[in-house]
Amino acid sequence: MYLPLDPKTGPLFRQIEQQLREQIEEGRYPPGARLPSTRQLAEELGVSRITVKNAYAELESDGLIGPREGSGTYVLPPCCLCEAGTEDEAGQTWPLWQVEALAQNPPPPTERPPLGDGHPAPVDFTGAGDPRLFPAREFMQTMAAVIRHDGAEVLGYGPLQQQCPSLRHTIAQMLTNNGILCTEDEILLTTGSQQALALVCHALLKRGDAVLVEDPSYNFALALFRTLGLKLIGVPVDAEGMCVELIEPLLQKHRPRLIYTMPNFQNPTGACLSGERRRQLLALADRYNIPILEDDYAGDLRYEGRAQPAIKRLDPGGRVIYVGSFSKMLMPGLRVGYLLAEGPIRGILARHKRVTDLATSPLILRALEHFMSIGRYQAHLRRAGRAYGKRRDALLAAIRRHLPASVRIEAPQGGLFAWLQLPAGIDAEALLDQARRSGVLFAPGSRFFIEPAKGLRFIRLNFATRTPDEIDLGIARLAQALKASQP
Amino acid sequence: MYLPLDPKTGPLFRQIEQQLREQIEEGRYPPGARLPSTRQLAEELGVSRITVKNAYAELESDGLIGPREGSGTYVLPPCCLCEAGTEDEAGQTWPLWQVEALAQNPPPPTERPPLGDGHPAPVDFTGAGDPRLFPAREFMQTMAAVIRHDGAEVLGYGPLQQQCPSLRHTIAQMLTNNGILCTEDEILLTTGSQQALALVCHALLKRGDAVLVEDPSYNFALALFRTLGLKLIGVPVDAEGMCVELIEPLLQKHRPRLIYTMPNFQNPTGACLSGERRRQLLALADRYNIPILEDDYAGDLRYEGRAQPAIKRLDPGGRVIYVGSFSKMLMPGLRVGYLLAEGPIRGILARHKRVTDLATSPLILRALEHFMSIGRYQAHLRRAGRAYGKRRDALLAAIRRHLPASVRIEAPQGGLFAWLQLPAGIDAEALLDQARRSGVLFAPGSRFFIEPAKGLRFIRLNFATRTPDEIDLGIARLAQALKASQP
Numbered sequence: 001m002y003l004p005l006d007p008k009t010g011p012l013f014r015q016i017e018q019q020l021r022e023q024i025e026e027g028r029y030p031p032g033a034r035l036p037s038t039r040q041l042a043e044e045l046g047v048s049r050i051t052v053k054n055a056y057a058e059l060e061s062d063g064l065i066g067p068r069e070g071s072g073t074y075v076l077p078p079c080c081l082c083e084a085g086t087e088d089e090a091g092q093t094w095p096l097w098q099v100e101a102l103a104q105n106p107p108p109p110t111e112r113p114p115l116g117d118g119h120p121a122p123v124d125f126t127g128a129g130d131p132r133l134f135p136a137r138e139f140m141q142t143m144a145a146v147i148r149h150d151g152a153e154v155l156g157y158g159p160l161q162q163q164c165p166s167l168r169h170t171i172a173q174m175l176t177n178n179g180i181l182c183t184e185d186e187i188l189l190t191t192g193s194q195q196a197l198a199l200v201c202h203a204l205l206k207r208g209d210a211v212l213v214e215d216p217s218y219n220f221a222l223a224l225f226r227t228l229g230l231k232l233i234g235v236p237v238d239a240e241g242m243c244v245e246l247i248e249p250l251l252q253k254h255r256p257r258l259i260y261t262m263p264n265f266q267n268p269t270g271a272c273l274s275g276e277r278r279r280q281l282l283a284l285a286d287r288y289n290i291p292i293l294e295d296d297y298a299g300d301l302r303y304e305g306r307a308q309p310a311i312k313r314l315d316p317g318g319r320v321i322y323v324g325s326f327s328k329m330l331m332p333g334l335r336v337g338y339l340l341a342e343g344p345i346r347g348i349l350a351r352h353k354r355v356t357d358l359a360t361s362p363l364i365l366r367a368l369e370h371f372m373s374i375g376r377y378q379a380h381l382r383r384a385g386r387a388y389g390k391r392r393d394a395l396l397a398a399i400r401r402h403l404p405a406s407v408r409i410e411a412p413q414g415g416l417f418a419w420l421q422l423p424a425g426i427d428a429e430a431l432l433d434q435a436r437r438s439g440v441l442f443a444p445g446s447r448f449f450i451e452p453a454k455g456l457r458f459i460r461l462n463f464a465t466r467t468p469d470e471i472d473l474g475i476a477r478l479a480q481a482l483k484a485s486q487p
Numbered sequence: 488m489y490l491p492l493d494p495k496t497g498p499l500f501r502q503i504e505q506q507l508r509e510q511i512e513e514g515r516y517p518p519g520a521r522l523p524s525t526r527q528l529a530e531e532l533g534v535s536r537i538t539v540k541n542a543y544a545e546l547e548s549d550g551l552i553g554p555r556e557g558s559g560t561y562v563l564p565p566c567c568l569c570e571a572g573t574e575d576e577a578g579q580t581w582p583l584w585q586v587e588a589l590a591q592n593p594p595p596p597t598e599r600p601p602l603g604d605g606h607p608a609p610v611d612f613t614g615a616g617d618p619r620l621f622p623a624r625e626f627m628q629t630m631a632a633v634i635r636h637d638g639a640e641v642l643g644y645g646p647l648q649q650q651c652p653s654l655r656h657t658i659a660q661m662l663t664n665n666g667i668l669c670t671e672d673e674i675l676l677t678t679g680s681q682q683a684l685a686l687v688c689h690a691l692l693k694r695g696d697a698v699l700v701e702d703p704s705y706n707f708a709l710a711l712f713r714t715l716g717l718k719l720i721g722v723p724v725d726a727e728g729m730c731v732e733l734i735e736p737l738l739q740k741h742r743p744r745l746i747y748t749m750p751n752f753q754n755p756t757g758a759c760l761s762g763e764r765r766r767q768l769l770a771l772a773d774r775y776n777i778p779i780l781e782d783d784y785a786g787d788l789r790y791e792g793r794a795q796p797a798i799k800r801l802d803p804g805g806r807v808i809y810v811g812s813f814s815k816m817l818m819p820g821l822r823v824g825y826l827l828a829e830g831p832i833r834g835i836l837a838r839h840k841r842v843t844d845l846a847t848s849p850l851i852l853r854a855l856e857h858f859m860s861i862g863r864y865q866a867h868l869r870r871a872g873r874a875y876g877k878r879r880d881a882l883l884a885a886i887r888r889h890l891p892a893s894v895r896i897e898a899p900q901g902g903l904f905a906w907l908q909l910p911a912g913i914d915a916e917a918l919l920d921q922a923r924r925s926g927v928l929f930a931p932g933s934r935f936f937i938e939p940a941k942g943l944r945f946i947r948l949n950f951a952t953r954t955p956d957e958i959d960l961g962i963a964r965l966a967q968a969l970k971a972s973q974p
Contacts, residue, residue, distance in 0.1 A: 057793055061762070061795060061796050063766060063801050066762055066763045066766065076766060092804060094804070094830040094831060095773070095778070095805055096776045097691070097744075098778075098830045098832050101691055101831060102832075105838070128643070129643065131638065131640045131642065132639070134639040134642045136634050136638075139642070147627055151618065152619070152621040152623035153618045155623050155819070155820030156616065156618055156820055157819045179549075190844075191678055191822075192844050195843060195844040198842060198844065204588055220841070220842060223838075224843075228842075257584075275553055276553045276563075279553065291582070291584050291585075307548065309548050314550050317580075317581070318579075318581040332846075333643055333644065333850050335678075335845075335848050342581075344581060344585045345589075351595065351710075352714060354707070355707060355711035355715075356685045356711075356843070357678040358679055358707065358819075361822050361848075
């Protein structure tokens with residue numbers, strides 16, 4: 001073959017590569033065509049063999065040519081396109097398995113479009129925890145101390161079989177002090193409590209199984225259950241939490257494989273499950289052989305009233321899987337939660353944890369353990385609890401000051417959330433559009449119900465993320481928006 | 488009722504509580520018995536009503552007594568025990584659902600018992616990456632800088648819909664420089680590459696589905712597939728990687744729903760998939776409508792030879808899900824990996840990520856992005872690559888020096904692992920017991936095969952975790968152990 005080469009216009013192997021590439025792309029060397037051997041072409045072109053080898057290697061790594069064992073180098077066919085495919089809006093075609101995956105995983109409702117300019121910076125009553133209260137610098141110091149003390153080992157995987165025994169021991173002591181007697185071996189560390197929920201689902205449930213949930217409930221728990229193709233069976237919530245006296249017929253009819261409950265400061269309603277109902281729920285779960293998943297995401301953030309015993313505390317053994325987290329009580333960004341389980345399920349959940357993400361960062365775990373052992377966690381909890389309590393009071397005062405009496409609210413005894421019922425005729429989704437323009441954000445109730453329409457008259461406010469002044473401003477703006485949306 | 492009280496022996500409400508507790512436990516107040524009202528008892532005992540209320544509250548929070556709407560306070564039945572249960576070795580009874588869970592999730596083989604004393608500190612050829620090379624302090628400085636610059640916000644959840652766009656942008660650029668053209672929107676950040684594998688399984692597969700894997704393969708991928716109840720279809724591996732020319736009959740017979748492959752420095756064999764086989768595999772996956780999960784866990788750790796194009800690079804679009812990680816190339820403790828996917832599956836995987844653990848720590852993500860943008864990651868990669876390359880050479884030299892020629896090894900061109908075939912008649916499991924006594928640890932081949940027995944003549948050595956001197960010592964000890972195990 002003839003290839004004009006000019007040493008002055010750049011490296012020879014590039015010139016050979018480019019000219020061969022053109023000839024292949026123009027079809028002068030069709031798929032299957034055999035190229036001359038490197039020795040042969042080197043002689044023809046009067047260049048060294050290594051030059052030709054480099055040119056061939058470039059073309060090969062681009063998938064244009066390839067060797068066939070012992071029989072030289074050939075032009076390869078372009079990668080065939082999938083026949084059975086699907087076109088998306090952009091006209092792009094996807095393989096059939098992607099269509100099938102989409103059918104198995106229908107997309108959720110789309111988010112709101114961003115607002116244009118010219119609107120006040122919103123007072124945001126969504127989100128979780130106030131970064132202004134995070135002990136970020138103290139935690140950084142603690143991480144630095146851990147690296148100085150433990151060395152870079154803590155940036156490895158750590159022991160996969162037994163993650164951070166010292167932190168598990170500290171957590172077990174904390175729970176035991178709250179009357180939940182347990183040992184470090186019964187504690188499994190997770191990437192936030194969300195992973196604990198996911199592990200329980202992966203270990204115990206399969207597509208199509210039914211789960212009994214409070215209705216309304218935590219939106220990301222609902223999203224998890226929906227994403228895994230589980231059937232949601234809802235139980236109403238009143239001022240005393242889940243209406244347990246209503247569930248027996250549901251257990252008989254739907255045979256749920258799991259009961260998911262937030263007995264303390266239920267998200268979104270803020271309700272606490274009465275002691276009597278806790279015992280009824282445990283007895284029913286026991287009778288119908290259904291595990292209880294107890295999500296105590298903010299149990300230590302109590303501002304008034306007396307704590308009821310955790311359902312886990314009443315568990316004679318292995319009935320309740322208890323889940324806790326440091327996201328709300330310390331900082332979400334640590335991504336550390338835990339679950340407490342006894343019996344065969346404990347080891348099963350531990351295996352699911354390992355295969356799901358191997359381990360949670362030993363650096364974060366060790367730092368958290370140190371943070372707790374020197375009392376900084378407890379100090380933060382007291383400080384945050386006082387601040388959040390004041391903010392709750394500020395919210396209740398602002399609501400009395402700015403909102404009509406037709407807006408109903410149960411004062412939450414703790415946690416982060418207040419649940420408002422709007423006057424008849426107000427639609428929370430429409431109110432949110434109005435509120436965004438007025439400069440205040442909240443979570444519309446529809447996000448928390450199995451049937452979103454049930455939530456149209458409710459909104460959830462996270463009072464913990466805002467200062468009293470911000471709260472007063474935000475509620476004043478909410479009042480505006482409410483007026484503007486009156487029918 | 489009469490309760491003897493003595494103000495000198497402690498708070499009155501405690502005395503009332505303790506005496507009532509005894510009477511209930513002795514059965515003098517059986518379950519269902521009605522207690523006197525607080526007013527009534529206060530009068531009888533001549534104490535304030537609040538004192539009695541406090542006593543009742545303590546008993547209630549211990550689950551001994553409870554109110555019934557509008558009708559006073561009653562003694563509660565003890566929490567009933569589950570009838571249908573199972574006893575474990577300790578004689579403890581568990582609910583039936585735990586037995587069922589155990590049946591669905593059979594336990595894996597148990598670990599080796601720890602050695603007694605009197606053995607040399609082992610040279611450990613297991614594990615991943617050498618902490619002595621981790622840039623731990625530099626990364627701490629980077630995290631501190633991120634907190635100074637971004638504030639405590641980075642210890643929140645961050646935006647769940649769009650995690651750390653700047654890091655995804657940096658990763659997309661890195662991949663594009665390697666010929667894998669992509670944008671940040673196609674990158675999903677994960678808690679290590681293990682989570683990426685798990686997300687793909689949760690989104691695409693269900694219990695009983697078949698997965699085509701290299702045999703041997705990465706032990707934690709096999710553990711994941713087994714834990715999720717998937718059927719493993721193995722393909723032999725030779726010096727050119729997965730024997731792709733053997734898979735078509737397997738695709739026809741077992742109709743796998745996923746092909747999992749490590750084309751670069753395959754774990755455990757260290758083999759690299761030839762360019763020709765990469766193209767064949769893609770064409771076959773395309774023809775049979777099967778997604779390819781390409782795990783490039785250590786693609787940038789190459790010490791010699793020319794890189795073949797990633798399968799993803801040859802993908803016309805949406806056929807291949809590409810997975811990368813910073814665990815092997817930087818530090819496992821960051822728990823950051825990523826996947827690259829186009830088409831409908833991208834959004835599905837993003838939703839599974841959110842419901843699985845909401846988010847990966849924004850602090851770690853931002854710090855990693857900063858670490859890369861100032862070139863520290865690339866510098867570490869060069870430094871680690873040079874060190875690991877030297878260690879590979881040291882391993883090959885030590886093997887020549889100490890081991891009999893009957894031990895066969897293919898020199899790996901990169902990665903962390905060397906795969907040794909033992910002389911006929913040597914059992915790797917027995918050798919490991921001997922080796923532990925001689926002071927050297929390795930991963931026996933049985934961990935990596937679908938049928939563990941197939942691995943009895945193989946062992947995997949991680950040469951990257953040990954210095955040349957440690958390697959020479961370790962291989963000398965391995966030679967001892969080998970002699971001691973000769974039949």
